[in-house]
Amino acid sequence: MLQQTQVTTVIPYWKRWMRTLPTLQKLARAKPARILKLWEGLGYYSRARNLQSAAQKIVTEHAGIFPNEPEQIRELPGVGRYTTGAISSIAFGQAEPIVDGNIVRILTRIFGIQQNPKEKKTQEKIWQLAQTLVSAAKDCSSLNQSLMELGATVCHPSQPECENCPVARSCAAKREKNTHLIPARGKPIRYEDKEIKVYLLAHNGKILLQQRPEGITNAGFWELPNNETGPEITLPKRARPITSAKHNITKYRIKLNAYSIKPGPFKGRWFTFSDLRKFPVSAAHRKILKFLEPHVSRTIE
DNA sequence: AAGACGTGGAT
DNA sequence: TATCCAAGTCT
Structure with a gap:
């Protein structure tokens, strides 16, 4: 967690993580979606996937005992030269830099x-x-x-x-x-700004979200339909505009359009805001949704 | 070797 | 607002 992340940011995540997955065995067996949710907001999500892979490797290849040899520690996924030295010196008292x-x-x-x-x-x-x-x-x-x-x-x-x-x-x-x-x-x-069109489709207080596919940035997170991960949306005539806005979020410039629309032939899944507490949503889309929530509540008939 | 990976704090 | 940086790793 501490890789490229400030200690003060990590502390609450670490406490929650250790409460939820207190043993190597529980981490090894946890559902990936649960791992992602616990890591939500920390960034660099491959760290979380690697951490679970490492736990699984320790269970299968080291009989569930954390290895204390630097050469073996270094073999764990997500553990580079720095982390090897940190574990070796801090956990095992060895003279590793x-x-x-x-x-x-x-x-x-x-x-x-x-x-x-x-x-x-x-x-x-x-x-x-x-x-x-x-x-x-x-x-x-x-x-x-x-x-x-x-x-x-x-x-x-x-x-x-x-x-x-x-x-x-x-x-x-x-x-x-x-x-x-x-x-x-x-x-x-230098990173180029990207402009992404994002759509809010809402009906009866529910919103349409889609899950980001494996192998891309922020894989597995649920987010509003957009033209980065999906096709351009063609809106049916019955769509009623609710609001529109522009957001600057990290390296993205987001154009946002929100519509009130009945569930139709859309890919994805309809969520209430309270459903979302249990699902991973990227930081960028959390911010957008916070802005949109009052508009969604007005779609309740 | 250079670039991608995420987000938030600090200046 | 813009930029740098954070208890780095992987490709």
């Missing part, structure tokens, strides 16, 4: 590394430093967590609080007033 966004910032600044940390060569250098530090540590778990915590609370991306930094006197970036240049940034990836 970790490098997350915080530690990249800490180490490049302290050691004055000006190369772009995205480059493979630079990455290897940073991992090597992390390895050296954790190898010398008395408490590997605390060392790794302390480095991350220092990055999160003091060594901010911009305007680091060097006055409050316990290792300020060892920091090359502070000494050379380089903290705004280190770590170096590559060119950011």
Whole structure:
């Protein structure tokens, strides 16, 4: 859950997840839709699918016992170099290094590394430093967590609080007033705005939703019919316009048209708003639906 | 190697 | 509002 996600965002999800799926066996056997619902709103949903696959792998290949060898941990789906080190050092107390966004910032600044940390060569250098530090540590778990915590609370991306930094006197970036240049940034990836037409078809307080197919972004979520995942909708004459609007949601620009219409030959499933509490709906469509709810209630005859 | 993957917090 | 970034991984 913590991969590319802030701790404060994760905490309520983690509590709910652990309450619902407290054991590896329950996670392994859970329905995918339940997993998706528990993860709803966190993003990067392959993490959730991978986590269940990992649980299943542990049940079938490790007799249900979480492996403690880094090589075996690394084989679990969704577990990369960072997570392997985090589990090995924090859960099992082993001297394995970790490098997350915080530690990249800490180490490049302290050691004055000006190369772009995205480059493979630079990455290897940073991992090597992390390895050296954790190898010398008395408490590997605390060392790794302390480095991350220092990055999160003091060594901010911009305007680091060097006055409050316990290792300020060892920091090359502070000494050379380089903290705004280190770590170096590559060119950011640009995403094009997409314009999507979304339709609200409502009748008697129910709305038509469709499920996103496997293999695409936000697979499995229920959402309003739209021309991204389905064909352009041709509306029957009996459709009555209710409202229309434009929304900017993340990288999407959404044109929205809402109609009051009797159930007809449409693909999908009709939901009341209270039905939706049990079904996964993407964050973008949650926002749209919140805006539309008052209009839907007016379609009740 | 470069890009996709999601969403929300912070500036 | 725009941009960056978050306890990264996979292709």
